[in-house]
Amino acid sequence: xxxxxxxxxxxxxxxxxxxxxxxxxxxxxxxxxxxxxxxxxxxxxxxxxxxxxxxxxxxxxxxxxxxxxxxxxxxxxxxxxxxxxxxxxxxxxxxxxxxxxxxxxxxxxxxxxxxxxxxxxxxxxxxxxxxxxxxxxxxxxxxxxxxxxxxxxxxxxxxxxxxxxxxxxxxxxxxxxxxxxxxxxxxxxxxxxxxxxxxxxxxxxxxxxxxxxxxxxxxxxxxxxxxxxxx
Numbered sequence: 001x002x003x004x005x006x007x008x009x010x011x012x013x014x015x016x017x018x019x020x021x022x023x024x025x026x027x028x029x030x031x032x033x034x035x036x037x038x039x040x041x042x043x044x045x046x047x048x049x050x051x052x053x054x055x056x057x058x059x060x061x062x063x064x065x066x067x068x069x070x071x072x073x074x075x076x077x078x079x080x081x082x083x084x085x086x087x088x089x090x091x092x093x094x095x096x097x098x099x100x101x102x103x104x105x106x107x108x109x110x111x112x113x114x115x116x117x118x119x120x121x122x123x124x125x126x127x128x129x130x131x132x133x134x135x136x137x138x139x140x141x142x143x144x145x146x147x148x149x150x151x152x153x154x155x156x157x158x159x160x161x162x163x164x165x166x167x168x169x170x171x172x173x174x175x176x177x178x179x180x181x182x183x184x185x186x187x188x189x190x191x192x193x194x195x196x197x198x199x200x201x202x203x204x205x206x207x208x209x210x211x212x213x214x215x216x217x218x219x220x221x222x223x224x225x226x227x228x229x230x231x
Contacts, residue, residue, distance in 0.1 A: 011214050014066065018074055021058045025078045026085050028052035032117045033110060049188045053195035056159055057203050059129060060136050060152045065210045067218030068137040072227060075129045079122055086118040124166030130227045132159030137220045145217065148207055149200040156199075160192030 009015070034047035055078075063071040093107040135155035136148075143151070168185055211217045 011066070011216070013210060013214065014062075014070070017058060017062060018077070021055055021062075021074055022078050022081055024051055024054045024058065025082065028055070029082055029085065029114065029118060029121070032121075033113065045184065045187045045191060049191050052163075053156065053160065053192055053199070055129070056132050056156045057152070057195070057199040059133050060148075060155060061203055061207045061210065063133040063136045064140065064148055064151075064207045065214065065216060065218065068133055068220045068223050068225065070218075071133040071137075072130070075126065075133070079126060082118050082122070082125075086115045089114055121167055124163045126227070127166065128159035128163035131162060132156060134225055135159075137223070138225070141219060141221065145219065149204045152200045152203050153196045156196035157193055160196065161189060164188045164192060 028048040028051040031047035031051070036045045036047050036050065038045075059071050059075065062074055089111050093104070093111050097104050132155045135158060136151050139151045139154075140148075164185055168181055168188075
């Protein structure tokens with residue numbers, strides 16, 4: 001029977017956390033081809049690199065508190081919405097403009113390859129993100145829920161390495177030669193490590209807060225870790 005009264009959402013913060021995850025994800029996609037130079041360590045970076053590692057942090061927190069299945073669903077929704085976002089942007093920038101508007105070329109230059117980036121990123125994003133939450137979840141059981149900060153660092157570094165390795169392929173042909181591509185890899189992976197270190201403690205504090213407020217602390221004892229299992 002269809003309910004006629006609104007049902008209570010079982011968790012207080014999961015909608016807000018999910019929206020934050022997707023917002024960060026799409027913000028990173030939007031600035032993927034903006035190049036950043038800071039110093040000789042972070043020499044050539046996509047601006048997305050300064051945003052996207054936050055998704056690993058959020059994914060770690062969701063896995064730690066709500067469990068692997070919730071984090072897996074969040075990753076799949078974000079991948080789907082990336083594609084929707086990319087097609088909407090691509091359609092919008094190719095709509096005809098009035099005669100006085102002369103900035104179409106700028107939009108094409110910035111967003112014209114967004115579908116290419118997203119499709120290349122789908123592989124890297126999915127592999128690295130699932131590996132990230134798998135490590136956090138799998139190590140939680142033998143460590144009896146302790147050392148979340150360490151599990152978060154390990155998972156982010158490994159996931160980040162996979163992500164950077166794959167995503168660099170999307171820059172081939174984008175006015176980036178192999179030498180610059182190697183520098184970008186070194187710079188981007190260094191930034192991934194930096195984020196993993198500085199976000200570990202805040203992530204632990206937030207996870208602890210959510211466990212108390214939501215009254216939940218999931219251990220994935222009998223979880224099927226197959227990312228393609230949807231039952």
